[in-house]
Amino acid sequence: MRLIRLALPVYVELLTAVVAVGLIDTLWVSGLGSEAVAAVTIATTTENLALGVILCVGTGTTVLAGRRDGRAPLAPVIRTAWLLLGVFALAVAVPGVLLREPIARLFTDDPVTVGLTASFFVVAFAGIPVFYAQNLTDGVFKGLGDTRTPMRTALLCNALVIVLDPLLIYGLGLGVRGAALATVAARLATLAVSALLLVRRLRTGTGRGSVNRADAAAILRTGLPMSGDFLARALVGMALTGIVGRQGVAALAGYGIGLKIMMAGVMSFYALRQAAMIRTSRAGEADGPSSRRDRAVPVVLYGLAAGLAASLVLNALAPAAVGLFTADPAVAAEAVWFLRCMPLYLVPFGGLIAVGGVLQAGGRGAGLLAATLAGFAVQLPLAFLLGSRMGTTGVWLAMAAGAALSLGLLRPAWRGPRAPGGATARDRAPRSTRTAAGPRSGR
Numbered sequence: 001m002r003l004i005r006l007a008l009p010v011y012v013e014l015l016t017a018v019v020a021v022g023l024i025d026t027l028w029v030s031g032l033g034s035e036a037v038a039a040v041t042i043a044t045t046t047e048n049l050a051l052g053v054i055l056c057v058g059t060g061t062t063v064l065a066g067r068r069d070g071r072a073p074l075a076p077v078i079r080t081a082w083l084l085l086g087v088f089a090l091a092v093a094v095p096g097v098l099l100r101e102p103i104a105r106l107f108t109d110d111p112v113t114v115g116l117t118a119s120f121f122v123v124a125f126a127g128i129p130v131f132y133a134q135n136l137t138d139g140v141f142k143g144l145g146d147t148r149t150p151m152r153t154a155l156l157c158n159a160l161v162i163v164l165d166p167l168l169i170y171g172l173g174l175g176v177r178g179a180a181l182a183t184v185a186a187r188l189a190t191l192a193v194s195a196l197l198l199v200r201r202l203r204t205g206t207g208r209g210s211v212n213r214a215d216a217a218a219i220l221r222t223g224l225p226m227s228g229d230f231l232a233r234a235l236v237g238m239a240l241t242g243i244v245g246r247q248g249v250a251a252l253a254g255y256g257i258g259l260k261i262m263m264a265g266v267m268s269f270y271a272l273r274q275a276a277m278i279r280t281s282r283a284g285e286a287d288g289p290s291s292r293r294d295r296a297v298p299v300v301l302y303g304l305a306a307g308l309a310a311s312l313v314l315n316a317l318a319p320a321a322v323g324l325f326t327a328d329p330a331v332a333a334e335a336v337w338f339l340r341c342m343p344l345y346l347v348p349f350g351g352l353i354a355v356g357g358v359l360q361a362g363g364r365g366a367g368l369l370a371a372t373l374a375g376f377a378v379q380l381p382l383a384f385l386l387g388s389r390m391g392t393t394g395v396w397l398a399m400a401a402g403a404a405l406s407l408g409l410l411r412p413a414w415r416g417p418r419a420p421g422g423a424t425a426r427d428r429a430p431r432s433t434r435t436a437a438g439p440r441s442g443r
Contacts, residue, residue, distance in 0.1 A: 003275050003302065009151035011271035013138070015264065016154040021161055022047075025179045028165040036176050039116035042107045043124055043180070047131070050092055052230040054132045057084045058139035059277070060223025063361050064215070065143025066281030074202065078140060080215040085136050089129040096125030120180045127184035130191055137194045142278050144201065153194045160186035225365030229356070229372050236376050243383050244395055251392050254334025257325045261318075261335075262342060265310030269353035272302055276357030296358045300351045307350025311343035334392065341393065344400035352407040359410070368410065375406030 022044035029036040061081040068074055096103065100121035104114045134157075138150035161182055168178030245252045276299045314321075318339040322332050352372075359368045379402025386394025 003272070003279060003299070006145075006147050006278055007268075007271040007275035009147040010142075010274045011268055013147070013151040013154040014267045014270055016151075016158045021158060021183060024158065024161050024165060025183060028169055029176055029179050032169070032175055035110065035112045035116055038110075038113045039104075039120055039176050040179060042104065042113075042117050043120040045107075046103065046121075047124060049231065049234050050096075050128060050131070051135070052227055052234060053092055054085065054088055054135050054227075055230050056220055056223035056227035057081055057088060057132075058135045058223070059226045059360065060219035060221070061136060062139040062143040062274075063222045063277060063281040064218055065140055066145070066278055066361070069144055069282065076210060076212055077215045077219065078202070080211045081136055081140075081219055083211050084216060084219060085132050086129075089132045092132075093125050093128040096128065097122055100125065116176045119175075119177045123177055123180035123184055127180075127187065130184060130187045134187055134191045134194060137191065137198055140198060141194075141201075142274065143281070145278060145282055146201075147275070147278070149194070149197060153190050153197075156193065157186050157190040160189055222360065222363070222365065225369040226356075226360055228369045232369070232372060232376060236380065239380055240383060240395070240399075243380075243387055244392060246387065247392050247395075250328070250330040251334050253326070253328070253331045254336075255338055255392070257322060257331065257335040258338035258342075260325070261321045261339065262310075262314060262346075265306075265314055265346065266349075266353075268306045268310060269303060269350045272299065272306060272350075272354040273357035276354060277361045278357075280358050280361035296355050299358050300355045303351040303354025304347055305350075306354065307347035308343070310350065311346045314339045314342060314346075337392070338396060341396035341400075345396065345403050348400070348407045349403040352403055352410065355407075355410065371406045371409040374409055375402040378402055378405055 022040070025040050025044065026037055029040050061077065064077045065074055068077060100118040101114060104117035104121065107117070134153075138153070141147070141149045164182035164186055165179055168174050168182045169176075170178075172178060174181065241252070241255070244255045318336045319332075322335040322339070326332050326335070356365075356368050359365060379398050382401055383395045383398035386398050388394070390397070
């Protein structure tokens with residue numbers, strides 16, 4: 001239950017920070033026409049790719065802060081993380097602003113949509129440092145075992161976007177660029193609040209220290225597999241969209257609607273992953289076979305259960321949920337069938353995503369990434385082959401096969417033998433009495 005208590009605030013945060021902002025912008029610009037909606041859709045999709053870049057710093061900092069909280073000074077790793085953030089932010093923001101029109105043309109040939117997308121990009125890419133800084137601040141809080149503060153600041157950001165969007169889009173007549181300005185302004189105000197709370201939290205107890213190469217290497221080594229996993233999923237998702245598009249416009253539209261609905265369930269898997277990563281990193285660095293089993297097996301079971309629960313809910317609500325997005329019978333039929341087929345995919349996918357938190361915090365993120373890529377290596381050609389023979393049903397079966405293969409390949413990493421004599425990690429004296437379930441520390 002302690003894992004669930006950590007995961008619930010993360011779930012709310014992910015829904016609001018990752019999903020809701022883009023939906024709010026899309027809803028407000030819908031009154032400007034289809035080109036404006038397309039521009040915001042392209043921009044938010046691109047931002048998800050940009051998020052994958054900074055995950056290596058954010059998640060790496062979470063793990064290292066969790067390992068050191070109460071055991072070693074936090075100041076060196078936090079200062080090093082901020083330096084890395086600056087490097088990554090400049091590497092994404094500057095090319096993004098300068099190449100905004102060529103990037104927009106990668107997604108559409110319509111000149112109006114390209115112009116609107118570029119208008120959004122010039123603000124959004126300039127605001128990337130703010131976006132990345134919020135991600136890192138949240139990562140530090142999570143490393144200290146606090147998942148509620150990131151949830152509250154994410155809710156604050158959404159509330160600000162809801163207020164600022166109509167004011168800037170319509171009140172000041174800024175259109176699509178107003179949506180981008182509203183998002184960046186809301187994030188900047190939220191970052192100011194988050195930074196103030198973090199400074200108060202870390203005012204004492206962080207120790208002394210400066211930026212150093214060892215901490216930079218540790219952050220990147222720990223976080224890069226998570227970043228690679230995220231980016232690989234985003235790229236494979238784009239390739240899968242192309243495969244589904246071969247089945248016709250109705251199939252592609254139904255797939256897009258089904259994905260949006262399914263996201264509410266998938267975010268619970270990622271919440272479990274982050275909660276497991278936080279709890280494992282704060283529990284210490286013991287990495288024997290018995291401790292690996294004792295920590296990972298329950299997390300896998302939680303993930304499988306979350307996948308089953310999400311499948312049951314989505315199947316029960318599929319027709320009603322799809323009806324909120326489309327009145328086209330052909331599109332609705334494709335979206336409902338997509339959700340009907342998803343239990344085969346969501347159950348193994350839930351276990352795979354959840355156990356990734358334990359593996360990453362335990363320094364086995366490279367194995368996780370390798371298993372993910374192996375699953376994709378099977379999924380994509382199988383989707384193309386089965387899609388040609390069975391239509392979209394074949395594509396959905398290929399998704400399930402890829403997720404099941406990835407989880408199966410990870411089995412040796414999380415299901416190891418127990419120690420001789422039945423000893424387990426629970427028999428060992430903890431390195432610190434301060435865990436994610438205990439009192440907040442790092443103050």
